[in-house]
Amino acid sequence: MLKQLNKKTLFLSSITFLIIWQIASWIYPPVIVPSPYLVIKNMVMYLGNPEFYADLSITLMRGLIGYVISVVLGILIAFSINHTSLLKNILYPYLLTLQIIPRISWILIAMIWFPLNSQIVIFIISITIMPTIAINTLEGLENIDPSLLEMAKVYKIKGPQIIRNIYLPSIAPYIFSGMKIALGITWKTVVMAELLTVQTGIGARMSYAKTSFSTDHILALTVYIIIIGLFFQGVLSKVKAHFERWKI
Amino acid sequence: MKNDIEMLHIDKSYNGFNILEDFNLKIPRNKITCIVGPSGCGKSTILNILSGLTHQDKGEITYIEESLISYAFQEPRLLPWRNAKDNLRLVLKNKMNEALIDSHVDYWLDSVELSDYKDYFPNQLSGGMMQRLALARAFAFPSNLLLMDEPFKGLDAPLRHKMIALTRKLWQQENKTIVFVTHDIQEALLLGHRVIALGGKPTTTLDELEIDIPVEDRKIGCVKLARQQGYLYDLIEHGSLGVKNCPRIQQIKNRFYDQKSFETLPCDDEKHPRKL
Ligand SMILES: Nc1ncnc2c1ncn2[C@@H]1O[C@H](COP(=O)(O)OP(=O)(O)O)[C@@H](O)[C@H]1O
Numbered sequence: 001m002l003k004q005l006n007k008k009t010l011f012l013s014s015i016t017f018l019i020i021w022q023i024a025s026w027i028y029p030p031v032i033v034p035s036p037y038l039v040i041k042n043m044v045m046y047l048g049n050p051e052f053y054a055d056l057s058i059t060l061m062r063g064l065i066g067y068v069i070s071v072v073l074g075i076l077i078a079f080s081i082n083h084t085s086l087l088k089n090i091l092y093p094y095l096l097t098l099q100i101i102p103r104i105s106w107i108l109i110a111m112i113w114f115p116l117n118s119q120i121v122i123f124i125i126s127i128t129i130m131p132t133i134a135i136n137t138l139e140g141l142e143n144i145d146p147s148l149l150e151m152a153k154v155y156k157i158k159g160p161q162i163i164r165n166i167y168l169p170s171i172a173p174y175i176f177s178g179m180k181i182a183l184g185i186t187w188k189t190v191v192m193a194e195l196l197t198v199q200t201g202i203g204a205r206m207s208y209a210k211t212s213f214s215t216d217h218i219l220a221l222t223v224y225i226i227i228i229g230l231f232f233q234g235v236l237s238k239v240k241a242h243f244e245r246w247k248i
Numbered sequence: 249m250k251n252d253i254e255m256l257h258i259d260k261s262y263n264g265f266n267i268l269e270d271f272n273l274k275i276p277r278n279k280i281t282c283i284v285g286p287s288g289c290g291k292s293t294i295l296n297i298l299s300g301l302t303h304q305d306k307g308e309i310t311y312i313e314e315s316l317i318s319y320a321f322q323e324p325r326l327l328p329w330r331n332a333k334d335n336l337r338l339v340l341k342n343k344m345n346e347a348l349i350d351s352h353v354d355y356w357l358d359s360v361e362l363s364d365y366k367d368y369f370p371n372q373l374s375g376g377m378m379q380r381l382a383l384a385r386a387f388a389f390p391s392n393l394l395l396m397d398e399p400f401k402g403l404d405a406p407l408r409h410k411m412i413a414l415t416r417k418l419w420q421q422e423n424k425t426i427v428f429v430t431h432d433i434q435e436a437l438l439l440g441h442r443v444i445a446l447g448g449k450p451t452t453t454l455d456e457l458e459i460d461i462p463v464e465d466r467k468i469g470c471v472k473l474a475r476q477q478g479y480l481y482d483l484i485e486h487g488s489l490g491v492k493n494c495p496r497i498q499q500i501k502n503r504f505y506d507q508k509s510f511e512t513l514p515c516d517d518e519k520h521p522r523k524l
Pocket residue numbers: 262263267285286287288289290291292293294
């Protein structure tokens with residue numbers, strides 16, 4: 001989070017945004033720019049729809065499973081290749097390359113490799129964000145102050161203590177910043193993958209809305225994704241703050 | 249722990265540049281050995297080799313494995329995310345009775361005059377305070393070999409004298425073997441049982457002095473210490489070429505050792521007035 005967002009400025013800019021949106025919706029037909037009122041109405045309507053809850057929870061589940069898998073995997077991969085410079089030299093370029101491969105390529109390949117169900121979505125999320133986590137963790141590991149490790153060696157500090165007192169506090173900022181970037185990517189990716197590959201979830205719902213040109217529905221669903229994204233960023237900030245207190 | 253530690257025929261080079269070549273150093277047990285020499289001559293390298301952090305290219309060190317080492321590095325090397333107390337606690341964990349750690353930590357923080365800063369993090373302390381905290385860590389650790397690398401550098405004079413006195417007290421109480429590296433000759437003469445002057449390229453021992461005045465009786469400015477200080481100063485100033493190649497060094501040595509009469513002068517100038 002940036003240091004301090006000014007609440008008043010934020011409020012004023014939101015109001016201005018809504019006013020501009022409203023004016024635009026008067027100028028253009030609803031298919032192009034639906035009014036904010038229509039979008040909010042749709043959002044409220046979704047709340048009364050049990051099928052929406054099913055889609056929402058399946059999207060959440062896919063996103064979170066994919067996210068957790070890739071965070072754990074990314075950290076493990078970073079730790080295990082950090083040990084030997086040979087492994088690092090071989091695998092690091094691949095991690096960088098993985099980061100560049102367009103998500104859409106993965107989606108197309110995954111559609112050939114996997115049956116069209118949750119697996120495919122989770123795979124796409126993992127393959128997209130795991131490299132980010134691994135690269136950030138590696139960077140953290142590389143930035144551990146070797147003079148502190150020497151100090152630990154001389155004073156015969158035990159392995160678990162070294163991990164807890166030197167490794168974790170050193171790499172945590174890098175991992176958290178990777179996790180934050182990855183979390184943003186997760187929700188974008190999950191919706192995109194659902195839209196293109198499966199029949200369930202918020203993404204699939206958007207796909208239906210698109211075929212019937214229901215721009216108001218697309219925007220209502222988008223706002224839900226934004227809310228989900230902000231909520232989990234908040235959770236992550238809490239976890240981070242908790243960790244910082246704990247390490248102190 | 250009776251056998252002296254000895255560095256024998258040590259070679260060490262960095263990037264093809266010989267820092268130490270056939271270097272020998274004897275470190276008597278339970279004594280304070282001071283090493284003085286110009287900056288860059290390899291003093292820190294010697295301590296790093298003794299502590300096992302750096303490996304010599306050649307040569308061996310006797311009886312070093314019997315030692316439990318604490319090391320006051322040239323830089324504080326504190327954990328930035330732990331407060332003063334926890335920085336000390338960390339090295340004591342599993343090394344002494346858990347119940348005693350807190351009082352031990354308090355004692356040493358008090359000794360280096362940091363008891364009001366227990367809960368401060370390193371970035372809230374001044375450079376000198378961080379140095380003292382690192383010193384407290386080295387003192388508190390139950391070692392029998394204590395390595396100190398220019399530990400009082402940058403402290404103001406009164407504080408420096410307090411720290412010298414503290415080191416003496418520690419030695420008197422616990423009889424640790426201490427290797428004390430400094431570029432300050434006066435500091436070395438106030439603390440060391442033996443003072444070793446290094447110089448030359450690659451680094452050799454220019455001379456070793458046994459200081460036979462009991463550490464607690466040493467005062468700045470007493471004639472004998474002043475003479476030794478002048479001698480060491482000359483040695484190091486002219487020592488950059490090493491002993492063998494420099495006739496000047498031999499002259500300096502001869503002049504110092506020929507005037508034997510000074511050797512017998514005790515440190516008490518009032519009872520034994522200067523005769524020059
Ligand atoms: N890790 C290192 N890599 C390369 N050169 C080094 C390293 N450590 C020390 N040196 C070199 O060895 C010499 C002695 O260094 P050092 O032991 O730190 O000297 P001192 O402590 O007496 O000032 C210096 O010339 C320094 O540049």
